[in-house]
Amino acid sequence: MVLDYEREELLKKDYSEDELKYLNLLAEKFPTVQAACTEIINLESILNLPKGTEHFLTDIHGEYETFSHVLRNASGMVRKKIDAVYQYTLSEKTKNQLATLIYYPEEKLEIITKEEEDLENWYAITLRRLIAVARVAADKYTRSKVRKAMPVDFAYVIDELLNEPNEKKELYFDKIIQSIIDVDRANHFIVAISKFIQRLLIDRLHIIGDIFDRGPYADKVMDLIENHHSVDIQWGNHDIVWMAAASGIRASIAAVIRLSARYNNLDTLEDAYGINLMPLATFAMKAYKGDPCEAFIPVNTPPENIGSTHIKLTSRMHKAIAVLEMKLAAEIIKRNPKLGMDDRLLLDKVDYEKGTIVIGGRELELTDKLFPTIDPSDPFRLTEEEQELAEKLRFSFLNSEKLQRHIKTLFSKGATYLSYNSNLLYHGCIPLDEKGDFKGVELNGKIYKGKALCDQFDLISRRAYFNREHPERMSKDRDYLWYLWSGADSPLFGKKKMATFERYFLNDKEAQKEESNMYYKLRDDKDTCCRILEEFGLDPESSHIVNGHVPVKVTKGESPVKAEGKLFVIDGGMSKPYQKVTGIAGYTLMYDSYSLILAEHKPFESKRKAIEDEIDIVSTRNMIEHATYRISVGDTDIGNELRKQIEGLNRLLEAYRKGIVKVKRA
Template identity: 85%
Template sequence: MVPNYNEDQLLKHNYSEDELRFLNLLAEKFPTVQAACTEIINLESIMNLPKGTEHFLTDIHGEYETFSHVLRNASGMVRKKIDIVYGNTISEKEKNQLSTLIYYPEDKLKLITIEQDNLNEWFAVTLRRLIDVARVSADKYTQSKVRKAMPPDFAYVIDELLNEPNAKKEKYFECIIQSIIDVDRANQFIVAISKFIQRLLIDRLHIIGDIYDRGPYADKVMDVIQDHYSVDIQWGNHDIVWMAAASGIRASIAAVIRLSARYNNLDTLEDAYGINLMPLATFAMKAYEGDPCEAFIPKNTPVENIGSTQIKLTSKMHKAIMVIEMKLAGEIIQRNPEMEMDDRLLLDKIDYEKGTVRIDGRELELNDKSFPTIDPNNPYQLTEEERMLTEKLQFSFLYCDKLQRHIKTLFSKGGTYLSYNSNLLFHGCIPLDETGNFKELTLLGEKYKGKALCDQFDLISRRAYFNREHPEKRNKDRDYMWYLWSGAYSPLFGKKKMATFERYFLNDKEAQREESNMYYKLRDDKDSCCRILKEFGLDPEVSHIVNGHVPVKVGKGESPVKAEGKLFVIDGGMSKPYQKVTGIAGYTLIYDSYSLILAEHTSFESKHKAIHDEVDIVSTRSMIEHATKRIRVGDTYIGANLRQQILDLNRLLDAYRKGVVKVKSVG
């Protein structure tokens, strides 16, 4: 463990064995007094730079094109920089073209090189403009950080061009630009500097859950996140169900397939991840032959496609996996009475002869009365065919390399929550009881609540995943990882029940209603939010909660800013199915060195329209909070780490000067 020093300790002569071991390791990296002093000067300088810009996104739900565009345009920051540099000195058309070029340099260049009569002249003007935008984008970072962000092939050239031009160097600048054009490297340079600008404008990316489900390209979103230079993830309930499926938990595997069928996204499983669904298709066609499965037609299916062979097959697969999911979930609930989820055991409440089900003392008629694979005397038992099917699906999920890489990214870069720069980030809720106190839950024989509950769920999920090939070792962990998807007091879900059965088999709106946790009633209350911030060790005077999960109904006048500015809900509906409810197409929260800004986005038409017609996402920016003094790196989470490094280095200098640690180099 790294020792924690204070400044008074720097003068002390006593060193423990742990301190000496640590200081000797540190000396390997800084082998001379000069090296240690130089690093202290460097770190002290970094502490006084403006903090980097953080971008917060949530509830992406597989909408890759929108997500990708928001990253490329940095939630409107690219256009803002262009406006700062050029104001009214160039036309809107020129600004639109320059913006689009930065977003999609390879694609836009293909069009421009065909359209331009004098390409070399266009290159000369455009290269200068891109350099100007890059310069203003880089102005608050150290030269070292800027250089690390540079594309290797053009690092030296970009480094030279970023220096502020003056009369003495004007000819030198012109010569560099002309040389780039003359050696036929202008296209490659434009691509490189455009991506460099994109990178500079998002210093850190926070993804507050729900990458998966609904939209068609969650795998492409994960490809971007996997390779991103600075990102963290707070797991959503739609992420944890995929994580549990990749852990081999059969009820979660069934849930993932059901959701993919519900939104007609089975291609994500089959084509993107290579999951073999043929056994499910074969089983469904046989078991539900003659059953129209009308309640299981995928959502948003065009009327003209409903009778197609593909939709009929998907509907049968959808129903088959839904029934299997209910059986497998029932097994988990029955062996874990402490979960208090008996109200979700509904297969044994069905009167299979009458076609009714008893829920909350009411007998309700089913809209689908065909259950060929359920034994009324033992409704939660899988048939032999279902058992064999689930084993095949489990194998496919466990040994899908691409899926496992993506899930490992969720574990390595993610967690149930994050405290970062005075902001508390989590997807769903902090479970509260009916009195508004932190809900206490028994997990594996111990009681947890608040922060400790979130920490324990995080630990359980990691154990379940990393023991996925030895499920017998941590069977309870696997059950509670499943619980995170739909349990009443899951911090990722936040509702008393998931009314899956009711939505499929009943027309009764009351039965379908899902009551939210008390947290959602109290998150408008400033005192409640301050109590949550304190629970996570944050100062409620300067801290905020950033939340996703529940879409903000902007069209009905709901505000994303709650509890007098203590809490921000930034699920604005990036997922297209939500946009009818929200009235917008997502939010980005932006935290720069001066302020907190909420960017409200309009719907993104398509990448094709963006490139060909230069149609951008229109983002309305609202200032939420403005600092009277610019926030420096020293005021941030990174600054706290740098201060500790400075103390460690001062302790090393002290040890060098006292001869307690030998100088490792004569250089």
């Protein structure tokens, strides 16, 4: 028996007060010596399993159908598993049908069940094939992890069928499959096991920013991400502007609406998020009546649609919100001179009588000279109608339940950057100065650079959003949150200016040019990338940077692999407007237990073609780096966390055996 004074001496010698509190909490979860030992054995065994496959995607820009298909086919991994099982035993047509069934089980079943003559026989064959593919997809995970991935309704059945069949169990397996068919659950089972396969093949999903804008279905992309089993997000500038808009920042709200109008995606705001745009439409029809708004016709509008009522209204709304955005942005710029954005104050540089503007010492003629809402004597002043409109839009954004839910997902699953398994992930850049050193940026009176700058912007963004109901509390933070969208030293933007005015009102390439941060000139340099990795606490010898934001011009021979393999730029143009520039339709970087693989995707025709004609995304896989040994869970960040848990459990065992912590249950 340990006497009270002896117990106190032991505590002082071997255990701090904080550790003792921790061990007592741990004992609630593992109340016996046996429970602690069992967990140690379980965790030790997991350390020796192969690491799961990570998938990296970026710049989705609302392209829901392509993004959804890439997740469903696991960037070609589903077909690879089918080939591993049936390479020489099934025809290409049959393998294509099986793959399509796994990608779109509900839709494909609807077609097959109408066309198949001997449906019962088809079910019996197909169920066995799906089970064989699932078995291969699950082979590197623990049974516990596999069970957690199983659909609840069929967990027991799938668990049984995943065991390798043998002569003794063959009849048992056949009976299970026949029972599934007999009780009319074959369709439900096919859907369940197909989604189970999809889930197993993407152990972790990394989204390297820009979910929003350009494409039409950012809301559906967010629904997928929101419900994904394991995902993280590195914010892009097109995400942060929506985050700022959801925080009630009026200039950001105007920017979001302007971009939606520019790409003719106002339906996303109205139908998906319930944003009331009627006040903007009413204002635009009145203020810009008779204005052709030619520079504001949505991009990629077919010539035959340009004169339609819909396009005319959208163009007027587009111009109205663009001018309002410039006025609202000016309010932020003027009260924050240290942001260094005075060059974006251009409405007061216009000669409204002549229809010209002086930029960089050059007088340039405006392509659009109609400004009915601007008072030349006070060009940044909002009219009463604009002030009322801005407030109505702010109310609508703050009270959109779905938008707020999606933005909370961006905050809960996202950050400005992520260090994960020796890879540094960020969307834009790490700002560098002209000498190539980390650029110092003043925020709230202090200078930050490199990692500290990204951390500070992350903190500021969260404060601004979660105080959105009380904007007076964090007014400076709100201005910095707006700045992240288009500021010269924003790590999410990375350009000296966003030439919004110049693109709309000038036909001058020099004025429209947006010069990039020095980072983009130096990221091909291995030493620069190694310094960035060191700044974020990573070993430059074994680590990599994964980047998005700037599309890779594949058609011009640009490679996504830079800095002698230290940096990967994986924006390959999932966004359709960029596919003319890139020549492809996106990349997926995959990191499995053996290698880093870059999959280059050809354009996706449509979901309908994929289902009906069994046309998959054609992907070319290139191995970038191959490990000399198979990477285990123990080599990953999760492995480090598991070792900490094992260490805590061993300390608990020791405390149990010394009598320092009482066994909670006999």
